[in-house]
Amino acid sequence: MLPDPRAWRTPDADSHLHKLAAASLNGDVAARASLKLELDALLESASSDAVRVLLRDAPSADCYRHLQQAIAKLVNKPERGEALIARLFAIPLVIVAGTKKQTVIADALPDIAAVSALLEQHGVLGAGRNFGLGNALCSMETLDCLAPRLLRQWAAQLRTGGAPLELAGSAFDVAPGREQVVLRFLVGASVVPAHVPSVIESGPNIGNVGKWGIPMTQLLAQQLAQPGLDILPIPRAPVSIYLAADVGRSAQVELAFSLFLSNAVRQFRLAVGDPAVVLSAHRGNEGEGGAEYRVSLSSVFDESMLEGFRWPLYPGDDHIEIINKINSLLDECRLNDRRALALVAADLNVRGGRFLSGRDFDQLEAAPRTH
Secondary structure: OOOOOOOOOOOOOOOHHHHHHHHHHOOOHHHHHHHHHHHHHHHHHOOHHHHHHHHHOOOOHHHHHHHHHHHHHHHOOOOOOOOEEEEEEEEEEEEEEEEOOOEEEOOEOOOHHHHHHHHHHOOOOOOOOOEEEOOEOEOHHHHHOOOHHHHHHHHHHHHOOOOOOOOOOOOEEEOOOOOEEEEEEEEEEEEEEOOOOOOOOOOOOOOOOHHHHHHHHHHHHHHHOOOOEEEEEEEOOOEEHHHHHHHHHHHHHHHHHHHHHHHHHHHHHHHOOOOEEEEEEEEOOOOOOOEEEEEEEEOOOOOOOEEEEEEEOOOOOOHHHHHHHHHHHHHHOOOOOEEEEEEEEOOOOOOOOOOOOHHHHHHHHHOOOOO
16 A cells, blocks of 8 residues: 655645535535535635635545535536526547657547537437537646636526537647557536436546447547547546546546556566566655656666656545556556555655666665654
């Protein structure tokens, strides 16, 4: 088991909303109701900075996720007496692309009607058929810039028949060499009676694409095809637009790690046999921020062979779930020689590198520990 290297903030004064969130997590029904009301008022009156500060100062990952999911639901909340609800969603696309020559992937899909028809055919958005989907391939940075108050205004416009917010797509380059993993999003909205259950709000089945995933991948690959380009656009389940950036980022890192392992383990086995694995937790230097898990592959037979992967940790991540994913992928590769560093390690090792060989691990484990 690896430690959680994230440094949680300690605000100067205890936040009332953080206390309510903690009580709500512990099953306090009254606290949960109060939290909903106070967050609702905050979204209505405060600047987007206030929401960012609230999440930034969350004392734990559980608290962060609880607040984030509550805000996601409130973004779509209709006014009192309104019979319709507009649910804003995004479909994360984790795109694996490889090419032998520099290639540019367009910022939009040429036939979004075919994609919408496929989603409707498979009932991906539930019983409601009144939904729209934009053709722009939006970046994570675009979604990160959408403040809850803006999303709320967009939802209100849709409920009253207004025009949807138009988001710009982002093209991307694919360079020759190893496969790249790129993240993009299709953004849309459904307008349904308020009593119709949501399949996208909190995302309990995030990533579960069921039977529609393969035909969706095939359709997107056809639309993005170019000569000499190998492309595999893998969709994730639709999720509330406010949660989509984090969901997509997590899926992107997991797939990138899987590709890294596949390539690196093949190289080791061809050269020296199975690598030894060192798992370690790291935190950036004071003031630099950033925390991550690192997976280092090395061999006692050739010390020049040292490969590694950096898995960044974000405030809402469940670090236990990430550790389990890492170990599961290592199990799939049948890498049984693995060691985990018990303490949070420095950003750089004694050689100035970021990855740890088996020998580095032994030296760190043998070193006297300070408290």
